[in-house]
Amino acid sequence: MQGSTVDTSESSKVMVTAESQAHGHDDHEEHPDFRIFGMILFLIAEGMIFLGLFAAYLTFRSVNAIPADQIPERELLLPGINTILLVASSFLIHPAEDAIKENDVKAVRKWFGLAAVLGVIFIFGQGYEYSQLTFGLRDSLFASTFYILTGFHGLHVMLGLGAIFSVLWRSRKPGHYTSESHFGIAAAELYWHFVDVVWIVLFLLLYIL
Amino acid sequence: MTSAITENPEATKPPSGPQHKGHHPWWIYFTFCTDHKVIGIQYLVTTFIFYLIGGALATVVRAELATPASDLVSRELYNQLFTVHATVMIFLWIVPAGTGAFANFLLPLQVGARDMAFPKLNAVAFWMVPPAGVLLIGSFLIEAPGSGWTSYPPLSLVNNQTGELIWILSVLLLGTSSILGAVNFGTTIIKMRMPGLSFNQMPLFCWSMLAASALVLISTPVLAGALILLSFDLVVGTNFFNPAGGGEPVVYQHMFWFYSHPAVYIMILPVFGMISEILPVHARKPIFGYLAIAYSSLTISFLGLIVWAHHMFTSGTPSWLRMFFMVATMIIAVPTGIKVFSWVATLWGGKISLNSAMLFAMGFLSMFVIGGLSGVMVASVPFDIHVHDTYFIVAHLHYVLFGGSVFGLYAGIYHWFPKMTGRMMNETLGRIHFTLTLIGFNLCFMPMHWLGLQGMPRRVAEYDPQFATVNLVCSIGSFLLAISTLPFLYNAIHAWIAGPKASGNPWNALGLEWQTTSPPPIENWEGDPPLVEDSYAYGSKPGKKSVTALKGSDLWKTPV
Numbered sequence: 001m002q003g004s005t006v007d008t009s010e011s012s013k014v015m016v017t018a019e020s021q022a023h024g025h026d027d028h029e030e031h032p033d034f035r036i037f038g039m040i041l042f043l044i045a046e047g048m049i050f051l052g053l054f055a056a057y058l059t060f061r062s063v064n065a066i067p068a069d070q071i072p073e074r075e076l077l078l079p080g081i082n083t084i085l086l087v088a089s090s091f092l093i094h095p096a097e098d099a100i101k102e103n104d105v106k107a108v109r110k111w112f113g114l115a116a117v118l119g120v121i122f123i124f125g126q127g128y129e130y131s132q133l134t135f136g137l138r139d140s141l142f143a144s145t146f147y148i149l150t151g152f153h154g155l156h157v158m159l160g161l162g163a164i165f166s167v168l169w170r171s172r173k174p175g176h177y178t179s180e181s182h183f184g185i186a187a188a189e190l191y192w193h194f195v196d197v198v199w200i201v202l203f204l205l206l207y208i209l
Numbered sequence: 210m211t212s213a214i215t216e217n218p219e220a221t222k223p224p225s226g227p228q229h230k231g232h233h234p235w236w237i238y239f240t241f242c243t244d245h246k247v248i249g250i251q252y253l254v255t256t257f258i259f260y261l262i263g264g265a266l267a268t269v270v271r272a273e274l275a276t277p278a279s280d281l282v283s284r285e286l287y288n289q290l291f292t293v294h295a296t297v298m299i300f301l302w303i304v305p306a307g308t309g310a311f312a313n314f315l316l317p318l319q320v321g322a323r324d325m326a327f328p329k330l331n332a333v334a335f336w337m338v339p340p341a342g343v344l345l346i347g348s349f350l351i352e353a354p355g356s357g358w359t360s361y362p363p364l365s366l367v368n369n370q371t372g373e374l375i376w377i378l379s380v381l382l383l384g385t386s387s388i389l390g391a392v393n394f395g396t397t398i399i400k401m402r403m404p405g406l407s408f409n410q411m412p413l414f415c416w417s418m419l420a421a422s423a424l425v426l427i428s429t430p431v432l433a434g435a436l437i438l439l440s441f442d443l444v445v446g447t448n449f450f451n452p453a454g455g456g457e458p459v460v461y462q463h464m465f466w467f468y469s470h471p472a473v474y475i476m477i478l479p480v481f482g483m484i485s486e487i488l489p490v491h492a493r494k495p496i497f498g499y500l501a502i503a504y505s506s507l508t509i510s511f512l513g514l515i516v517w518a519h520h521m522f523t524s525g526t527p528s529w530l531r532m533f534f535m536v537a538t539m540i541i542a543v544p545t546g547i548k549v550f551s552w553v554a555t556l557w558g559g560k561i562s563l564n565s566a567m568l569f570a571m572g573f574l575s576m577f578v579i580g581g582l583s584g585v586m587v588a589s590v591p592f593d594i595h596v597h598d599t600y601f602i603v604a605h606l607h608y609v610l611f612g613g614s615v616f617g618l619y620a621g622i623y624h625w626f627p628k629m630t631g632r633m634m635n636e637t638l639g640r641i642h643f644t645l646t647l648i649g650f651n652l653c654f655m656p657m658h659w660l661g662l663q664g665m666p667r668r669v670a671e672y673d674p675q676f677a678t679v680n681l682v683c684s685i686g687s688f689l690l691a692i693s694t695l696p697f698l699y700n701a702i703h704a705w706i707a708g709p710k711a712s713g714n715p716w717n718a719l720g721l722e723w724q725t726t727s728p729p730p731i732e733n734w735e736g737d738p739p740l741v742e743d744s745y746a747y748g749s750k751p752g753k754k755s756v757t758a759l760k761g762s763d764l765w766k767t768p769v
């Protein structure tokens with residue numbers, strides 16, 4: 001009985017509390033939903049990829065690997081419109097979470113649908129801009145960095161659109177999302193905001209700076 | 210809160226075999242299982258197999274270096290051998306063993322949870338490791354990467370391009386796995402602590418995993434970014450890092466080391482945590498300086514993010530930048546020193562039992578201090594310029610990663626083996642294992658300090674004949690090191706199958722993971738986990754004679 005002969009003296013700090021008693025073991029798998037918290041941690045990691053790429057771009061510029069005269073002129077109108085579209089879609093998607101707290105799935109579908117429309121226009125706008133550019137992926141260090149950054153971000157926009165469409169698809173079934181359980185809605189919205197914030201930084205760095 | 214002093218009934222129950230209700234069948238270990246204990250053991254066994262493979266590669270490297278001429282393997286193969294050796298040891302053994310195996314097995318048990326926050330994600334993270342490893346090691350059949358584990362361009366852009374791509378793919382997979390793991394660990398530690406367990410009561414292993422997970426989340430993605438750019442250079446023909454096309458290879462170095470310096474702490478912080486758990490148990494004393502150890506982990510984590518360019522003192526780094534990184538690096542010695550002094554103070558005057566776990570923990574302490582001291586030496590710019598890319602660096606990094614991390618991982622295996630398997634390992638074999646490892650390790654790596662100071666460059670298959678004798682000594686040490694794993698392997702396999710049954714708490718430890726059966730049932734505790742208010746309260750109160758009179762290793766020998 002190794003445990004009991006010695007432990008009694010030392011285990012005065014090992015105690016069963018009322019709270020832990022009340023916390024029965026039937027509630028396995030029913031702990032509060034931490035998925036949004038986990039997703040925030042994951043978005044920190046995602047953000048760091050972008051931060052790393054931004055830092056690489058700034059270093060390329062600051063150590064003169066990209067001389068200033070080698071940066072081609074870029075049209076500001078189209079990316080400017082795109083920026084407005086993306087920011088607007090972020091505002092449009094935001095009311096959805098309040099709506100689902102009222103169990104108003106119809107409103108959720110409306111706001112998500114509007115955001116998705118703007119997101120799709122953004123992707124097409126980006127594609128159109130690519131077709132109009134005078135430089136290709138391998139033309140210069142600036143060109144490569146430009147395409148990598150905008151392309152990688154575009155990929156994230158598409159992932160975000162995928163999340164939005166999957167919410168739209170699933171919400172056809174009544175009761176799939178409720179005021180209590182709507183991780184999909186919250187996650188898609190959070191991701192969309194993330195994609196939006198990354199774009200603003202990217203726009204400032206690539207087009208304005 | 211009732212202060213009813215209870216014996217956890219589970220702790221004194223007779224040990225239960227695997228046939229006991231609430232345990233997994235053996236084949237579960239080969240499946241996509243979401244139980245954190247199964248995943249932890251899957252990680253440990255898988256990574257240990259990779260460790261043996263990485264060790265075999267190292268043995269070939271040392272066999273080649275036993276003589277000055279490049280006679281055993283070709284120079285090209287030599288480059289591939291040390292490249293894959295380093296990649297396997299870092300990405301497939303130490304990182305996933307520390308953060309994957311032990312964190313998975315221990316964290317839920319230590320915070321009083323029934324599983325990790327995201328069990329499915331956890332299993333996904335594990336199952337990325339075996340394919341990545343097979344990919345990397347299988348590359349020898351096609352073309353192995355040969356540009357060093359650092360993969361510096363422009364070398365990596367022209368040398369073994371297929372192998373390089375395989376290397377990138379494998380490392381990206383492992384990085385993703387590591388990030389998913391960190392999401393799980395962070396959420397579990399922050400959100401899943403049982404009611405009443407505050408941050409400042411958590412076992413120190415939880416603190417160190419919190420710090421390590423933060424580093425994984427912040428630094429690993431930057432490596433991924435660098436590798437994405439590198440693969441574009443390789444496949445599409447862009448010139449991000451190719452100076453011939455106007456690129457800037459030093460940017461790769463910055464991005465690479467922004468991950469790979471913190472990676473050292475990702476590899477050592479979990480071990481710091483394990484040592485903080487092991488020492489008090491086998492010295493029967495409270496941990497000295499709990500808060501200092503806990504918060505120094507966070508300090509190390511923060512400082513670890515702003516010192517990366519100390520690997521680049523010879524890369525044309527401007528002198529003001531060198532100065533900053535030199536000072537910042539040296540400052541890391543402060544929180545690290547706080548930990549070392551706390552551990553020594555924990556041992557001071559303790560009832561130390563020199564069992565295998567304690568021997569490896571003390572081996573860790575002494576070997577890591579040597580690696581830490583040579584680390585402060587190479588942090589200083591003038592000295593580093595002298596020894597950069599020499600065997601002094603090889604010696605330094607092995608004292609940190611082998612003398613530190615691997616000794617600590619062995620200590621952890623000996624300490625938690627009974628909890629994981631429900632069986633006791635053989636102490637005599639464990640001590641033989643420790644003795645051989647300690648001698649082999651020092652014989653292999655201590656002379657390399659001298660070789661480096663004399664100017665012998667690393668990563669070269671041939672060397673000046675004046676270094677022949679010392680290199681032979683190093684090679685003999687490495688063979689001894691290879692042999693030293695045999696008693697361990699025999700011990701572990703034999704103990705797992707037929708070792709004496711372990712009770713729930715063979716070391717009479719206070720940690721929460723010991724207050725259940727060995728191995729724990731699927732739900733970790735049958736009933737509710739007890740709240741451990743102070744898991745380091747060994748002998749801290751009067752009336753503790755019954756425990757302190759016994760030495761740790763004697764406890765499990767007393768008849769059950």
Ligand SMILES: [Cu+2]
Pocket residue numbers: 469470473516517519520
């Ligand atoms: Cu470093």
